[in-house]
Amino acid sequence: MPAIVLLGAQWGDEGKGKATDVLGASVDYVVKYNGGNNAGHTVVIGDEKYALHLLPSGILTPGVVPVIGNGVVIDLGVLFEELDGLDARGVDTSRLLVSGSAHLIAPYHTVIDKVAERFLGKARLGTTGRGIGPTYADKISRVGVRVQDVFDEKILRQKVEGALEQKNHLLVKVYNRRAITVDEVVDEFLGHVERLRPMVTDTALVLSRALDEGRTVLLEGGQATQLDVDHGTYPFVTSSNPTAGGACTGSGIPPTRIDRVVAVVKAYTTRVGSGPFPTELLDDEGERLRRDGAEFGTTTGRPRRCGWYDAVVARYAARINGVTDFVLTKLDVLGGRERIPVCVAYDVDGTRHDEMPMTQTDFHHARPVYEELPGWDEDISGVRSLEDLPKTAQEYIQALEDMSAAPISAVGVGPGRDQTIEIRSLLA
Numbered sequence: 374m375p376a377i378v379l380l381g382a383q384w385g386d387e388g389k390g391k392a393t394d395v396l397g398a399s400v401d402y403v404v405k406y407n408g409g410n411n412a413g414h415t416v417v418i419g420d421e422k423y424a425l426h427l428l429p430s431g432i433l434t435p436g437v438v439p440v441i442g443n444g445v446v447i448d449l450g451v452l453f454e455e456l457d458g459l460d461a462r463g464v465d466t467s468r469l470l471v472s473g474s475a476h477l478i479a480p481y482h483t484v485i486d487k488v489a490e491r492f493l494g495k496a497r498l499g500t501t502g503r504g505i506g507p508t509y510a511d512k513i514s515r516v517g518v519r520v521q522d523v524f525d526e527k528i529l530r531q532k533v534e535g536a537l538e539q540k541n542h543l544l545v546k547v548y549n550r551r552a553i554t555v556d557e558v559v560d561e562f563l564g565h566v567e568r569l570r571p572m573v574t575d576t577a578l579v580l581s582r583a584l585d586e587g588r589t590v591l592l593e594g595g596q597a598t599q600l601d602v603d604h605g606t607y608p609f610v611t612s613s614n615p616t617a618g619g620a621c622t623g624s625g626i627p628p629t630r631i632d633r634v635v636a637v638v639k640a641y642t643t644r645v646g647s648g649p650f651p652t653e654l655l656d657d658e659g660e661r662l663r664r665d666g667a668e669f670g671t672t673t674g675r676p677r678r679c680g681w682y683d684a685v686v687a688r689y690a691a692r693i694n695g696v697t698d699f700v701l702t703k704l705d706v707l708g709g710r711e712r713i714p715v716c717v718a719y720d721v722d723g724t725r726h727d728e729m730p731m732t733q734t735d736f737h738h739a740r741p742v743y744e745e746l747p748g749w750d751e752d753i754s755g756v757r758s759l760e761d762l763p764k765t766a767q768e769y770i771q772a773l774e775d776m777s778a779a780p781i782s783a784v785g786v787g788p789g790r791d792q793t794i795e796i797r798s799l800l801a
């Protein structure tokens with residue numbers, strides 16, 4: 374004990390590294406339980422900036438065992454490229470464990486992701502093009518290839534053959550692409566076998582034993598609540614479950630062993646890709662948030678859509694995930710404004726909604742109902758305690774806590790590891 378879930382409350386890119394920093398040396402295992410290399414964590418340590426896509430951010434903390442759980446989809450080429458990059462910078466990556474039940478992203482998944490998006494035209498989802506959706510689709514259709522399959526060449530070949538039979542019809546007849554051969558896929562997977570072998574284990578068993586021994590396990594979600602395939606703004610979502618339930622299925626740790634659910638929430642809102650976003654700002658104010666908050670995707674470099682804080686979204690995250698603590702990030706970005714609007718409810722065709730509307734149609738029609746809070750002029754990036762913040766910044770935090778249905782336990786005031794105000798421990 375304890376097992377702590379760490380996830381995003383909005384549409385991703387909330388800065389989960391911040392919460393990992395607060396937990397620091399007390400964590401023994403960091404588990405990625407969903408998604409793949411569509412994620413993007415930027416971790417700043419001293420003068421060094423690390424952009425991780427597939428690996429859990431805990432890989433940078435000495436002594437921590439990073440784990441890629443069964444709920445993740447893995448592009449082996451990306452895995453080893455990321456490991457090589459870290460090795461070259463002197464980061465010890467030797468403790469990484471990979472679940473034998475995680476699914477593999479094959480070259481045909483990436484091709485299908487990209488061409489399917491192109492074919493959707495205006496209706497495209499704005500995926501990261503990394504093959505995530507097609508890989509999860511194969512998992513659910515029971516034609517996926519798992520990590521363990523690469524250790525049995527005969528089985529691997531059979532599975533790839535089975536998958537390619539359908540895929541090549543699709544690629545050639547529908548998308549007008551060249552067929553992909555079984556050999557090129559199998560050879561690519563087999564090329565990674567020897568390096569992969571020592572990392573692969575029954576990670577659910579390892580984690581269960583770790584909890585029995587009193588170790589601290591951090592379950593780190595990729596993407597975020599509103600991108601969850603069940604609970605997000607479907608169909609503009611990713612294909613996995615970033616929410617707290619996904620932490621259990623994606624790691625093999627049962628719900629009864631989870632002690633805390635920490636949700637990271639930005640002091641404003643951002644979104645990458647398509648889909649409804651009620652507080653989006655399409656004016657200079659949106660541009661200012663993007664510039665001051667450096668809101669450009671870690672994975673794709675795309676400019677992020679920016680808007681004000683949405684308390685309806687935060688309350689929803691608190692409810693769906695059973696949030697015990699919020700970590701509020703990027704408060705410093707909001708400095709230099711006389712007043713800061715915060716969305717407290719939606720107006721849907723004349724009716725007030727205090728909760729997320731039930732239907733996609735209503736959510737597309739949702740107009741934010743704003744409350745304006747007083748802003749501050751001071752640079753708060755050097756502040757390390759709540760009392761030292763300008764009074765109006767303290768009031769902003771308190772107001773957000775009151776309207777978001779869970780306590781704010783830490784506040785980020787800059788990208789650096791130490792630029793955090795801790796209000797209460799995330800461990801006790």
Ligand code: IMP
Pocket residue numbers: 384385386411412413498499500501502503504505506595596600609610611612645646647
């Ligand atoms: P996919 O995960 O590549 O299938 O993309 C589906 C949707 O999720 C798109 O709108 C992406 O922009 C979004 N998405 C995926 N990963 C992230 C992330 O780490 N942060 C923010 N948005 C993401």
